[in-house]
Amino acid sequence: MVTNSGSWTGFLEKCHHLGYKESQEGVGTPERACALNHGNQKNHHGHGSGDLTQQLQPLRVVQLSDCHLFADTDGKLLGLNTQFSLDKVLELIRLEQPNPDLILATGDLSQDASFESYQRLDQALADFNTPVYWLEGNHDKPAPMLEALDTQRERMSPCVLEVGNWTIVMLDSTIPGEVPGELFDEDLKFLDQSLAHAKGDHLMVCLHHHPVPMECAWLDTQVVGSASQFFDVIDRHDRVRAIIWGHVHQEYDNERNGVRMLAVPSTCVQFKPKSEDFAVDDTNPGYRWLDLHPDGRIDTGVSRVEGITFEVDFTVKGY
Known part of the structure; x- marks a missing residue:
C-alpha cells in the first residue's frame, strides 16, 4: 500500500477533475451521490435515491469490461478486432437484456486511450437508454475519457450511486501510467465514508483491478496493492x-x-485461467448480468457470444 506523502497527490490525480473537493480534514468527499433517475432517463421500478422503500423487483445490472477499443475500428488486440467483438457482445446484450436498469463499464475501455474510442462506446451504449457508470482501467486515460464523456462526469469513478435498496460505490483503482492496481489512503477513506453514509440497505463495490488472487500467476502480480487494507474497510x-x-x-x-x-x-x-505465464484462452467474449434483489440477494451469470469463431493470435506472449 502507498502510505507516503504521495498518496494524497496520487488520489487527487485520480479524482480532483471529477468534481470532488478536499474537506477540512483533508479527505476527498463527494459533492453528490449519483442517482439512477436522471431527468428523463427511464426508471423501471419507480425508485431513486430519494425513496429507498419502493424497490419491488430486482435491479437488472449489466457489467461489461475490457473492450480495448482503438481510434481505428479496424484496430486489433492479439489478432482480434476489438470493435467487432464488442459489437457482437452488444448484440447479445440487446437480445438477452433489452431493458437493463443500469450498465457498469468497468475499465480498460480503450486500448489506445483515444477520444474516438470512448466516443464510439458512449454512442453504442446510449442505444440502451439507461444510465451507464464508468470505471477507468490501467489502459484508459482521464483526459480523453472525460472529453468524450463530458456530460456524464458524475457517472465516472470515484462516485456513489443510490438506487432502490442498494448503494453502489465506484472506486478508481488505477495508478497513472502503471499496470497494477492500488487504492491510496484517500481512496480507502472515500470508500469507508461512502459505505458508512450509504442510504441503501445493501452495498456493492466496483473497481477495475482484482482485490484477490485469481490463481493466475502472471496476473496476480497486478492485484490491488492495498488489498489487505481494502478488506479491512x-x-x-x-x-x-x-x-x-x-x-x-x-x-x-x-x-x-x-x-x-x-x-x-x-x-x-x-485470458487462460490458472496459467503461470501470459496465455490467451479460446473462450468467447461475453458480459455479466446481475439481479440485485430488494432483500440483498444476488442472482448473477455470465453470457458469451456463441456461433462465431473469433480470430485470436494464441502465439503472442503479452500485450
Missing part, C-alpha cells in the same frame, strides 16, 4: 453484499466472509 461494513471487477479477462465467482466476489469476461480477448 470492507469487513467493517456488514451491509456489503458484493465486490465486482474487470481487468482479468475471465469469469470468477467466489465468496469471502459472506461477500460475493465477481469478475467478468472481456468483450474481446480472454
